[in-house]
Structures are given as C-alpha cells and as structure tokens.
Amino acid sequence: MITRTATARYEGTGKTGKGWISTQSGVLKDSRYGFNTRFEGEPGTNPEELIAAAHAGCFTMALSFALARGGHEQGELQTEARVKLEQDGAGFTITRSDLKLRASVPSIDEAELRALAEEAKASCPVSKLLNAEMSLDVEVA
Template sequence: MTTRSGSAKYEGLGRDGKGHVSTQSGVLSDSPYGFNTRFEDAPGTNPEELIAAAHASCFTMALSFALAKAGYSTGTLATTAKVTLDKDGDGFAITRSDLTLTGKVDGIAADEFATIAADAKANCPVSKVLNAEITLTHALD
C-alpha cells in the first residue's frame, strides 16, 4: 500500500485569504493559491489544476503500462486534462475531466490503441476517484 500526502494552509478568510499548498515530495512547497489563482489569473496554483495534472499523469502512466503489457515496447504518449469547475447551488462542483491524448506507438492499430486507452481511462486510480464525467479524445501520429 502506498500513501502520499499534501497539505494546505489558508490565512485570512474568503476572497481576502491567501493559501499555500505543499506536497510530501517537495515538488510543491508553500506554493500560493487562493481566490485569485482559482478564479482569476494570478500566479500560483489551484485545486482544479492539481487534479488535472494528477489525472493526466495517472492516465498516461496507466496507458503506458497497459501498452507494455500488450507487447509494445516503444512509443510516446502526451496527455492534457482539462478539469471543469461549475456552479452547483450555492457552491461549486468539479463536473468533468476531459483527457486529450496524442500517442505514437510503433506497430499498433488504431482500434487496438483506442481499446487500450479506453481501459486505461476507466481504470487509472485517479479516474476511479473522480465523481465527474470523464471523456477521452485520442490520436495516433
């Protein structure tokens, strides 16, 4: 079993508050976040961006391992995830994660690539934890 951690601190309340987020690995260390990084374009990060990065990386790694298991040994995969935050009553909800994948895998047929990619989308751990619509668009070079 693997356990990873992240932490957040928020000083002040509401729009005037300023937050900092850190990860166990130290990749993020007191990185700023808050209303202005979430709903405006201020420097820093936000939860949706972090979820998008987590989903893109998890899916891409799951697909890489699935392709290797299917016997493929060379290729390149690049995924972008776009996470949508929508108004939900008085609050907000993450309603979808749209994955866009471009791949180059030597010797694979398009239909086999689509099948393996769809399985990776459904079964990567981050896809399983998200309670949102998840779409996948893919292309082979």
C-alpha cells in the same frame, strides 16, 4: 498500501485570504493558491489544476503499462486533462475531466490503441476517484 500526503495552509478568509500548498515529495513547497489563483488567473495553483495534473499523469502511466503488457516497447504519449469547475447552487462542483491523448506508438494499430486507452481511462485510480463525467479523445501521430 501507499499513502501520499499534501498540506494546505490558508491565512485570512474568503476572497482576501491567501493559501499555500506543499506536497510530501517537495515538488510543491509553499506554492501559492487562493481565490485569485483559482478564479482570476493570477500566478499560483488551484485544486482543479492539481486534479487535472493528477488525472493526466495517472491515465498516461496506466496506458504506458497497458502498452507494455501488450508487447509495445516504444512510443510516446502526451495527455492533456481539462477539469471543469461549475457553479452548483451556492458552491461549486467538479463536473468533468476531459482527456486528450496524443500517441505515437509505431507497433500498434489505431483500434488497439483506442481500446487500451479506454481501458486505462476506466482503470486509473484517479479516474476511479473522480465523481465526474469523463471523455477521451485520441489523436494518433
């Protein structure tokens, strides 16, 4: 079993508060977040952006392993994840994560690539964690 950690610190409250996020690996160290970075586009990060990064990374790695199991040794995968945050009563809900894959895998036909991509979408641990609708758009380069 693997456990990863991250910490969040928030000073102040609500819209005027300011926060910092750090990860165990140190890739994020006191990265700024807060209302302004989440809702107003100011520099810094936000939970939805981090979830999108996690989903894109998890799905892409799962697909790369599926391709390797299928004997496909070369290729390039690029995935964009778009996580949608919507008003839900007085709060908010992450309602969906849409994956857009651009793949260049010379030794595979499009039908097999699409099947493996759907399998990777369903089996990646971040997909399993999210309680949201998901879509997958595959573009073969």
